[in-house]
Amino acid sequence: MSGHVVPLKVYFAIFATLMVLTALTVRVAFINLGPYNAAVALGIATTKAVLVILYFMHLRYSSKLTWIVVLAGFFWLGILLVITMTDYVTRSLPHLPT
Amino acid sequence: MQDSHAAAAHHPAFQHHFETMEQQREASTLGMWLFLITEILFFGGMFTVYLVYRNWYFASFAAGSLTLDLTLGAFNTVVLIGSSLTMALAVHSAETGQRNLLVAFLLLTILLGATFLGVKAVEYSHKFEEHHVPGPSFRFGSEELRHFHEEATALRSTQIHGVELGEVQLFFSLYFAMTGMHALHMVIGIGVLSVLAWKSRRGVYSPEYFAPVEYAGLYWHFVDIVWIFLFPLLYLITRHVGVHP
Numbered sequence: 001m002s003g004h005v006v007p008l009k010v011y012f013a014i015f016a017t018l019m020v021l022t023a024l025t026v027r028v029a030f031i032n033l034g035p036y037n038a039a040v041a042l043g044i045a046t047t048k049a050v051l052v053i054l055y056f057m058h059l060r061y062s063s064k065l066t067w068i069v070v071l072a073g074f075f076w077l078g079i080l081l082v083i084t085m086t087d088y089v090t091r092s093l094p095h096l097p098t
Numbered sequence: 099m100q101d102s103h104a105a106a107a108h109h110p111a112f113q114h115h116f117e118t119m120e121q122q123r124e125a126s127t128l129g130m131w132l133f134l135i136t137e138i139l140f141f142g143g144m145f146t147v148y149l150v151y152r153n154w155y156f157a158s159f160a161a162g163s164l165t166l167d168l169t170l171g172a173f174n175t176v177v178l179i180g181s182s183l184t185m186a187l188a189v190h191s192a193e194t195g196q197r198n199l200l201v202a203f204l205l206l207t208i209l210l211g212a213t214f215l216g217v218k219a220v221e222y223s224h225k226f227e228e229h230h231v232p233g234p235s236f237r238f239g240s241e242e243l244r245h246f247h248e249e250a251t252a253l254r255s256t257q258i259h260g261v262e263l264g265e266v267q268l269f270f271s272l273y274f275a276m277t278g279m280h281a282l283h284m285v286i287g288i289g290v291l292s293v294l295a296w297k298s299r300r301g302v303y304s305p306e307y308f309a310p311v312e313y314a315g316l317y318w319h320f321v322d323i324v325w326i327f328l329f330p331l332l333y334l335i336t337r338h339v340g341v342h343p
Contacts, residue, residue, distance in 0.1 A: 005190070005193050005194065006186075006190065008187070008190060011183060011186045014183075015179065015180075018179045018182075019176065019179065022172070022175050022176065025329075025334060026334065029337040030337055030338065032338040033338065034338075037335060037337075037338045038335050041331075041334050041335050042327075042330065042331075044330070045326050045327050045329075045330050048323075048326045049323045049326050049327070052182065052319050052322060052326070053319075055186075056183075056185075056186045056315075057315075057319045057320075062127065063124060063127075065124075065128060066128055069128060069131050069132060069135070070131055072135075073131075073134075073135030073139070074138070076135075076139060077139060077142045080139065080142050080143070081142065081145070081146055081149070085149060085150070085153075088153060088154070089153055
């Protein structure tokens with residue numbers, strides 16, 4: 001009955017990649033990139049999360065229905081973050097002279 | 099197909115309202131993911147709060163973040179990703195019917211999870227000793243502030259001014275709420291894995307039926323993902339403030 005048995009070497013390759021990305025994110029944190037530090041840190045974290053979801057959590061080998069449900073979940077998370085932040089981030093923008 | 103259907107239908111874990119074992123598996127996988135999505139949105143709410151206040155009170159959050167022990171945080175990240183690997187290997191052992199390996203990898207995952215919690219306890223006790231726990235005894239002394247300003251002024255950044263006691267407390271409130279909620283999930287995960295290890299030893303799971311192992315794995319990997327975001331947000335994202343250009 002079982003679905004796709006993921007080869008062991010895939011798991012080890014993903015683990016090695018996650019370790020390299022962890023070392024990278026710690027290293028980059030000490031380089032001053034100004035506002036881009038946050039973007040780089042979150043970009044690396046998102047890459048790591050996607051690798052975990054696709055391979056450790058087997059999403060890559062799951063049905064289309066599971067894909068849709070997972071993507072819909074992250075879509076709502078995106079709405080929560082993006083719409084909230086567009087408000088809060090722009091509140092301190094300079095006003096036009098009156 | 100008919101044969102496999104008949105064989106599956108005789109499996110004790112097969113529920114009569116499903117047509118095949120495969121359909122049952124498909125439905126339960128979907129159910130587990132739906133639960134995890136409620137968890138993603140639950141943690142997402144806390145991440146949103148964190149992002150809003152970090153955006154408003156950047157200097158205070160940087161000052162608070164710089165007091166966290168980066169070495170312990172990085173060590174815990176490695177431990178937790180390692181436990182995700184052993185969990186994935188446990189599921190693989192269940193799929194291929196290697197009972198002893200399954201028990202071994204579950205126990206190894208529990209051990210790594212306990213290591214993470216132990217390190218977390220050490221970090222928490224440091225915070226208690228330094229009075230960095232929000233509340234009446236909260237202290238963020240002149241020493242921490244001086245250390246922070248020495249490093250931050252070198253940055254010549256206009257962002258780095260006005261560290262406020264209340265705002266630093268807010269950072270630590272979020273630190274304890276988010277890492278505490280994450281740790282609670284790990285305690286629950288360790289409990290679930292302990293039951294699974296015990297049942298695996300008794301030979302409950304087979305290549306035909308190992309759904310509980312698989313879904314405990316999904317849960318464990320999800321908890322790993324939460325930490326993958328907590329680590330940079332709490333420990334790393336303001337480290338460059340202390341870096342001299």
